[in-house]
Amino acid sequence: LVSRKKQAEDTVIEIKGVQIGGNRSFMVAGPCSVESREQLREVGRALKEEGVPMLRGGAFKPRTSPYDFQGLGVKGLKLMREVADEFGLLAVSEIVDPATIGIAADYLDVIQIGARNMQNFELLKAAGESKVPVLLKRGLAATMEEWLHAAEYVVSRGNTQVILVERGIRSYEKWTRNTLDISAVPLIKQESHLPVLVDVSHATGRKDILLPCAKAALAAGADGVMVEVHPNPPTALSDADQQIDIPQFRKLYREIRDSGLFK
Ligand code: PEP
Ligand code: MN
Numbered sequence: 348l349v350s351r352k353k354q355a356e357d358t359v360i361e362i363k364g365v366q367i368g369g370n371r372s373f374m375v376a377g378p379c380s381v382e383s384r385e386q387l388r389e390v391g392r393a394l395k396e397e398g399v400p401m402l403r404g405g406a407f408k409p410r411t412s413p414y415d416f417q418g419l420g421v422k423g424l425k426l427m428r429e430v431a432d433e434f435g436l437l438a439v440s441e442i443v444d445p446a447t448i449g450i451a452a453d454y455l456d457v458i459q460i461g462a463r464n465m466q467n468f469e470l471l472k473a474a475g476e477s478k479v480p481v482l483l484k485r486g487l488a489a490t491m492e493e494w495l496h497a498a499e500y501v502v503s504r505g506n507t508q509v510i511l512v513e514r515g516i517r518s519y520e521k522w523t524r525n526t527l528d529i530s531a532v533p534l535i536k537q538e539s540h541l542p543v544l545v546d547v548s549h550a551t552g553r554k555d556i557l558l559p560c561a562k563a564a565l566a567a568g569a570d571g572v573m574v575e576v577h578p579n580p581p582t583a584l585s586d587a588d589q590q591i592d593i594p595q596f597r598k599l600y601r602e603i604r605d606s607g608l609f610k
Contacts (some may be wrong), residue, residue: 348502349495349509351461354540360458360480361509365400365512367480368542371573372609375439375544376596377403378418381423389578391591393438395434397600401457402427402436403474403573407443408585409463416584424454430454439482445473452479462487462514462549463514465497475504484512484546487525491534498541511543512573515550524552524589525572527560532567542573543568548575552589558602572603 348354359369377390381404391402405425408416419426424440431438433492439453439457442448443464451458457480464470465486474481485494498509513532515525529600533542545564547557561572577583577590591599601608 348547349498349539349541351538351540356540358507358509358540358542360510360542362436362480366438368570370610372565373401373544374500374544374578374600374603375401375403375571375573376600378405378577378583379548379575380405380408381426381440382584384426384430386451386578388433389424389435389593390576391430391434391577393560393596394436397597399600400437401439402431402434403439403459403575405585406440407447407602409441409461410585421450424451426496428454439532442474443467443470444467448473448479449476452477457482457510460484460497462489462582465489465494468500468601471497471500472485472504475501475506477506479506480508480510481506482510482512482544484514484549485516485528485568488517491538495535495539498539509541511539511541511571512546513543513550513569514546523550523556525550527551527563529563529567532569536568542570544571544573545569546573546587548573548586548591554589554591557591558598561599561603562606562608565603565606574599 360367408418437456440461517527524534547560576596580590
């Protein structure tokens, strides 16, 4: 169902008047984790001022270490809704448990399925039963085929609104957190009609090469870019090293927008 052979035209997802895929580039930004109302409001205000339509923020955090900050849970989802509504933004947050998909629909415009859960088939099935669009990240070591099969799990259950996100894959290279597989973008666009975004923050784990990676993504045919933004990155409870601050975000977004690659 996700194949171009089944549907030749690009899938265009429209949420409250915001378009993802098709002839317009898209941007989603926000903190790795929701930490407080004030933290989220600072980011939300900047997004609104810059014209970025979707706020991201993790409430259920799938952390590598059990001793790291696990997220605010439902309280975080509530804050996402509250701040997104205050600034007229869309809200996306990760869901890690099939049982939580239902309540997510009360607070979110888009459900994120993270890299670590790309092959959590029960979660994929639950997301497929939902009416909320799904942002499906590529697994840490997932092949293109495995990734598309994961999308197929969601779409085959009736939820056709799936957005794929390339976020880098594991390699031996240590200068970046993951290796941005730029070839995944034109390959997915060739094989599938679903929209594709590139998460430059998790792909690189750095702040200094976000602009060239975002440009490369758009040049390769990506429908948009995801970036992590925090009002005070050194104090962030997760992904402190890769999150950019608000002035850096404003500069990055303007440079992407004015690059001639952002449609
Ligand atoms: C995230 O978006 O904060 C996240 C945990 O991403 P990923 O699943 O791609 O690692
Ligand atoms: Mn993160």
